[in-house]
Amino acid sequence: MKIERIELQQLHMPLRFRFETSFGYTTIKELILVSVYGEGEVGHAESVAMSAPYYSEETTETVWHMMEKFMIPKLFTNEIETPEDVDRLFAPIRRNNMAKAALEGAIWDLYSKQKGISLAKALGGEKSVIDVGISIGIEPTVDQVLAKVERHLGEGYKKIKVKIKPGFDVEVIRAIRERFGEGVPLMADANSAYTMEHLDVMKELDQYGLMMIEQPLAHDDIIDHAKLQRELSTPICLDESIHNVDDARKAIELGSCGIINIKVGRVGGLTESKRIHDLCQAHDIPVWCGGMIESGVGRAHNIAITSLPNFTIPGDTAASSRYWEEDIVENGVELMAPGQLAVPDSPGIGYTLNQKAIGNYVIRTTNFRP
Ligand SMILES: O=C(O)CCC(=O)C1=CC=C[C@@H](O)[C@@H]1C(=O)O
Numbered sequence: 466m467k468i469e470r471i472e473l474q475q476l477h478m479p480l481r482f483r484f485e486t487s488f489g490y491t492t493i494k495e496l497i498l499v500s501v502y503g504e505g506e507v508g509h510a511e512s513v514a515m516s517a518p519y520y521s522e523e524t525t526e527t528v529w530h531m532m533e534k535f536m537i538p539k540l541f542t543n544e545i546e547t548p549e550d551v552d553r554l555f556a557p558i559r560r561n562n563m564a565k566a567a568l569e570g571a572i573w574d575l576y577s578k579q580k581g582i583s584l585a586k587a588l589g590g591e592k593s594v595i596d597v598g599i600s601i602g603i604e605p606t607v608d609q610v611l612a613k614v615e616r617h618l619g620e621g622y623k624k625i626k627v628k629i630k631p632g633f634d635v636e637v638i639r640a641i642r643e644r645f646g647e648g649v650p651l652m653a654d655a656n657s658a659y660t661m662e663h664l665d666v667m668k669e670l671d672q673y674g675l676m677m678i679e680q681p682l683a684h685d686d687i688i689d690h691a692k693l694q695r696e697l698s699t700p701i702c703l704d705e706s707i708h709n710v711d712d713a714r715k716a717i718e719l720g721s722c723g724i725i726n727i728k729v730g731r732v733g734g735l736t737e738s739k740r741i742h743d744l745c746q747a748h749d750i751p752v753w754c755g756g757m758i759e760s761g762v763g764r765a766h767n768i769a770i771t772s773l774p775n776f777t778i779p780g781d782t783a784a785s786s787r788y789w790e791e792d793i794v795e796n797g798v799e800l801m802a803p804g805q806l807a808v809p810d811s812p813g814i815g816y817t818l819n820q821k822a823i824g825n826y827v828i829r830t831t832n833f834r835p
């Protein structure tokens with residue numbers, strides 16, 4: 466596979482709503498759109514790093530730097546036949562997974578376009594339709610959370626995830642259960658806002674039949690999570706703690722979780738996502754695809770990986786129109802039926818970029834050549 470040019474574009478996309486978590490809030494999503502050109506085709510992906518290092522250590526600027534100085538030069542000076550070669554080539558670079566994933570993802574898209582197959586098929590996906598849920602941020606009041614839950618249940622989303630933090634947790638979950646009943650597929654995401662000192666809060670949350678509690682404890686912990694899991698009947702889902710298949714293996718061995726959230730960016734790419742998927746499948750650990758407030762390009766990658774069979778829990782890939790006035794893919798990524806997205810079967814990611822929209826959001830563009 467000959468790579469002739471790589472284009473990086475930094476985009477600032479205003480969100481239609483303020484998205485707040487236990488670690489901060491987002492009103493403008495920064496991303497780096499990666500386009501890799503080769504043999505008459507172009508592959509796209511995006512970096513999901515945030516503007517500031519509060520979800521993970523990477524930021525838009527570190528991603529740009531790592532790609533420009535270390536990763537793109539490797540792509541231009543080595544033979545690449547398959548996307549797995551990119552994974553191997555980047556392995557000696559420690560961490561910086563979101564930077565790696567964006568380049569590797571664009572090459573997966575390019576590779577599947579060159580083969581004339583969908584990205585989902587190239588990855589070994591089996592589903593033609595996926596179920597999706599929605600992630601609701603922290604709101605100023607519990608009533609505002611309830612209003613959002615009501616709206617999104619009405620849109621048919623198959624899982625409701627709410628963000629919690631100390632002081633905004635049991636009350637929210639109780640109110641949702643009282644208003645919408647036990648049947649609502651409900652989970653809470655803490656983004657590492659708790660410690661073992663909050664065991665009483667976790668035990669209270671345990672009463673509400675949640676599908677899971679996502680990343681309650683520290684972002685770099687799997688030991689305390691194992692202790693906590695032994696105290697709870699609700700499965701713990703790990704997000705921030707899992708960066709590769711070895712982290713997943715250790716967490717499974719220790720009993721730190723019952724579910725894993727696979728985010729392609731956090732684990733360094735689609736190749737590693739597949740490895741984690743396969744390992745979890747062999748251990749009866751269900752997985753789902755987390756969201757990072759992606760544009761349609763990242764959403765398309767999320768759809769493709771979710772087509773693998775052990776993605777049995779609806780992910781965070783809500784429709785584009787929830788986030789953006791105008792997405793950067795033509796027609797956006799929209800629900801085909803309540804709470805369901807189609808897995809495209811056209812070559813690559815199956816979405817065409819909307820260049821006019823990109824023009825409205827782009828703040829910097831650089832092209833790299835061998
Ligand atoms: O709608 C989405 O894309 C999911 C949003 C979401 O829940 C998250 C986005 C970015 C960082 C985190 O706050 C987070 C998560 O932890 O899963």
Ligand SMILES: [Mg+2]
Pocket residue numbers: 654656679680704705726755
């Ligand atoms: Mg999370």
